Amino acid sequence: MQKIAVIAGDGIGTEVMPEGLRVLRAVAERFGLALRFDEFDFAHCRYYEQHGQMLPDDWKDRIGGHDAIFFGAVGWPATVPDHVSLWGSLLKFRREFDQFVNLRPARLLPGVRSPLAGRGPGDIDMWIVRENTEGEYSSVGGRMYAGTEREIVIQETVMSRVGVDRVLHFAFELAASRPRARLTSATKSNGIAITMPYWDERVEAMAAQYPGVAVDKFHIDILCAHFVQRPQHFDVVVASNLFGDILSDLGPACTGTIAVAPSANLNPTREWPSLFEPVHGSAPDIAGKGIANPIGQIWAGAMMLDFLGHRAAHDAVMAAIEAVLADPAAPRTPDLGGTASCAQLGEAIARAA
Amino acid sequence: MQKIAVIAGDGIGTEVMPEGLRVLRAVAERFGLALRFDEFDFAHCRYYEQHGQMLPDDWKDRIGGHDAIFFGAVGWPATVPDHVSLWGSLLKFRREFDQFVNLRPARLLPGVRSPLAGRGPGDIDMWIVRENTEGEYSSVGGRMYAGTEREIVIQETVMSRVGVDRVLHFAFELAASRPRARLTSATKSNGIAITMPYWDERVEAMAAQYPGVAVDKFHIDILCAHFVQRPQHFDVVVASNLFGDILSDLGPACTGTIAVAPSANLNPTREWPSLFEPVHGSAPDIAGKGIANPIGQIWAGAMMLDFLGHRAAHDAVMAAIEAVLADPAAPRTPDLGGTASCAQLGEAIARAA
Ligand SMILES: CC(C)[C@H](C(=O)O)[C@@H](O)C(=O)O
Ligand SMILES: CC(C)[C@H](C(=O)O)[C@@H](O)C(=O)O
Numbered sequence: 001m002q003k004i005a006v007i008a009g010d011g012i013g014t015e016v017m018p019e020g021l022r023v024l025r026a027v028a029e030r031f032g033l034a035l036r037f038d039e040f041d042f043a044h045c046r047y048y049e050q051h052g053q054m055l056p057d058d059w060k061d062r063i064g065g066h067d068a069i070f071f072g073a074v075g076w077p078a079t080v081p082d083h084v085s086l087w088g089s090l091l092k093f094r095r096e097f098d099q100f101v102n103l104r105p106a107r108l109l110p111g112v113r114s115p116l117a118g119r120g121p122g123d124i125d126m127w128i129v130r131e132n133t134e135g136e137y138s139s140v141g142g143r144m145y146a147g148t149e150r151e152i153v154i155q156e157t158v159m160s161r162v163g164v165d166r167v168l169h170f171a172f173e174l175a176a177s178r179p180r181a182r183l184t185s186a187t188k189s190n191g192i193a194i195t196m197p198y199w200d201e202r203v204e205a206m207a208a209q210y211p212g213v214a215v216d217k218f219h220i221d222i223l224c225a226h227f228v229q230r231p232q233h234f235d236v237v238v239a240s241n242l243f244g245d246i247l248s249d250l251g252p253a254c255t256g257t258i259a260v261a262p263s264a265n266l267n268p269t270r271e272w273p274s275l276f277e278p279v280h281g282s283a284p285d286i287a288g289k290g291i292a293n294p295i296g297q298i299w300a301g302a303m304m305l306d307f308l309g310h311r312a313a314h315d316a317v318m319a320a321i322e323a324v325l326a327d328p329a330a331p332r333t334p335d336l337g338g339t340a341s342c343a344q345l346g347e348a349i350a351r352a353a
Numbered sequence: 354m355q356k357i358a359v360i361a362g363d364g365i366g367t368e369v370m371p372e373g374l375r376v377l378r379a380v381a382e383r384f385g386l387a388l389r390f391d392e393f394d395f396a397h398c399r400y401y402e403q404h405g406q407m408l409p410d411d412w413k414d415r416i417g418g419h420d421a422i423f424f425g426a427v428g429w430p431a432t433v434p435d436h437v438s439l440w441g442s443l444l445k446f447r448r449e450f451d452q453f454v455n456l457r458p459a460r461l462l463p464g465v466r467s468p469l470a471g472r473g474p475g476d477i478d479m480w481i482v483r484e485n486t487e488g489e490y491s492s493v494g495g496r497m498y499a500g501t502e503r504e505i506v507i508q509e510t511v512m513s514r515v516g517v518d519r520v521l522h523f524a525f526e527l528a529a530s531r532p533r534a535r536l537t538s539a540t541k542s543n544g545i546a547i548t549m550p551y552w553d554e555r556v557e558a559m560a561a562q563y564p565g566v567a568v569d570k571f572h573i574d575i576l577c578a579h580f581v582q583r584p585q586h587f588d589v590v591v592a593s594n595l596f597g598d599i600l601s602d603l604g605p606a607c608t609g610t611i612a613v614a615p616s617a618n619l620n621p622t623r624e625w626p627s628l629f630e631p632v633h634g635s636a637p638d639i640a641g642k643g644i645a646n647p648i649g650q651i652w653a654g655a656m657m658l659d660f661l662g663h664r665a666a667h668d669a670v671m672a673a674i675e676a677v678l679a680d681p682a683a684p685r686t687p688d689l690g691g692t693a694s695c696a697q698l699g700e701a702i703a704r705a706a
Contacts, residue, residue: 082543115581117470141547151514155547161504190435194494194508197436221598225606228468245574253578
């Protein structure tokens with residue numbers, strides 16, 4: 001029996017989560033998987049409004065023993081500032097469960113229009129591996145001379161050898177396992193001249209241990225340009241916390257899949273649960289309308305199945321997503337150019353899975 | 354008489370600079386402008402190889418009194434690490450001449466293929482205003498436990514009220530002067546939770562003084578996605594040093610103009626010279642072949658003319674660039690799909706100006 005903590009969160013998180021669960025339950029039955037889903041009603045801004053914090057005091061006891069966390073989306077800026085809700089939940093999970101790898105695909109899918117000219121399915125297929133616990137998201141720093149003309153605000157970027165090496169190790173292993181075996185490192189050592197040259201050094205040291213992996217590096221500015229101009233070049237891209245954040249929105253945007261992309265926050269040691277979520281956030285602008293695209297949540301569920309050792313079930317979900325997207329007669333949510341509801345699209349995928 | 358310091362620098366900087374000067378001399382004659390060009394043979398890696406530093410000790414005396422600096426490109430990583438050559442020249446100029454605004458256009462031009470599907474001239478027309486002297490490019494920080502498993506590297510992002518407000522002021526003034534009067538702020542206050550909420554605060558404070566400017570903000574990750582998905586939304590985009598660096602490569606990449614975009618490093622107080630350069634760097638891969646596209650250098654020259662008060666001459670250069678790009682019979686460098694040399698394209702624009 002594998003135990004999955006389910007946290008739907010805010011906004012469209014509560015709409016896409018039932019569809020994610022619907023598909024997971026369908027494949028669990030089909031493949032005879034023993035999965036238990038425990039739903040938790042915290043880590044959302046309604047909870048914050050009632051309790052003045054995002055999580056109950058014993059949150060770590062309650063979900064820390066699960067095999068995985070299936071997460072929707074968090075954030076409702078109308079009532080709670082984003083940095084309060086995020087640092088009080090999602091970013092806290094990433095840190096305290098030491099989910100040091102954030103893994104996201106950018107892949108052209110059938111039936112999804114890319115904003116790039118002349119690209120078709122197969123042309124873009126990359127993984128973005130993001131450091132997920134330190135770097136630019138340090139929360140160390142402060143303000144001086146506050147409220148005066150001399151005001152100054154400082155925030156530290158912190159990189160540790162342990163932190164950098166473990167995510168590089170993951171990325172090199174992933175690259176080595178892929179047919180093209182190419183790894184691209186995102187840097188900015190020409191401008192951010194203390195931390196980023198260190199990142200480059202560690203990449204070089206690790207590259208020496210993987211002679212079979214073709215390694216290159218680009219500064220983040222021109223790398224973003226290359227995502228638009230020649231995305232077919234990339235296979236595995238490894239990046240610091242901030243650069244990975246940027247690239248893992250830009251990559252899916254280039255494939256037209258930002259509404260359907262998943263995000264896996266992995267603790268590869270399995271000491272603590274890993275967390276699987278869609279890339280899209282709580283989307284207050286469309287929340288409550290029932291029109292959110294549930295594919296990001298469903299795809300996140302597929303990545304979770306894979307991580308839990310259920311490769312065939314993962315493949316079935318991915319095949320179902322691709323079959324439904326490729327079928328012009330299948331339901332499509334408004335972001336895909338159709339008029340279907342979130343539930344209709346979720347049902348179609350559950351049936352195909 | 355206005356005095357312009359000319360520094361060609363490294364790589365294709367030495368190839369595009371003569372074309373930039375050719376066009377400037379042509380319009381100076383046509384419009385009767387009294388411009389003097391003083392060429393300086395430092396701020397390049399050949400200089401570093403001879404002298405162990407990028408600049409002579411008296412560099413500030415020699416170019417600090419000029420009205421502007423016309424700059425090519427710097428960097429030759431085969432012999433000098435980028436962070437050494439850049440911090441020893443270009444980034445030093447930006448700091449010591451207090452060029453606190455970096456201003457770059459992203460505009461769809463006739464005859465240039467955009468990588469985005471279905472976009473044509475007029476669809477994208479924005480200015481990116483980048484803070485250019487502080488923020489993430491602080492050069493404050495260091496390394497501890499070096500060479501051991503406990504190694505840790507820290508770099509500080511530093512934002513000052515003075516530094517943030519002056520670039521916001523420039524951006525709001527620019528937005529207020531434009532027909533759409535829209536200003537977008539790049540942030541990441543949900544993740545970079547000390548400096549970026551401060552940036553947001555200052556944007557809000559400044560916005561209160563410009564009721565006629567429509568203001569919005571996006572986190573840098575989704576903002577990059579929007580550049581690809583709906584670039585027509587943007588008019589003036591203001592950003593910190595790092596975010597501005599990223600957006601001002603991504604914007605031109607989306608318009609297909611990264612090889613032709615200019616960059617103005619402005620000191621609006623005119624206490625020290627401003628610096629005008631193409632966005633592209635020294636491009637070691639094509640250096641020495643005579644095939645670099647000189648339009649970035651020429652367009653930078655046009656921005657310099659405008660800043661020096663020669664609006665009509667600026668307009669003539671821009672019209673010449675557009676006319677040559679739009680003319681299928683005109684010379685085109687390989688990056689534009691042709692076989693012309695750098696000099697042939699430069700001559701064509703000089704003739705049209
Ligand atoms: C070369 C590099 C240091 C520089 C920067 O990051 O500022 C360049 O990318 C730019 O945008 O002018
Ligand atoms: C919401 C935000 C703090 C978060 C991040 O920056 O990590 C999000 O953009 C993501 O990528 O998961």
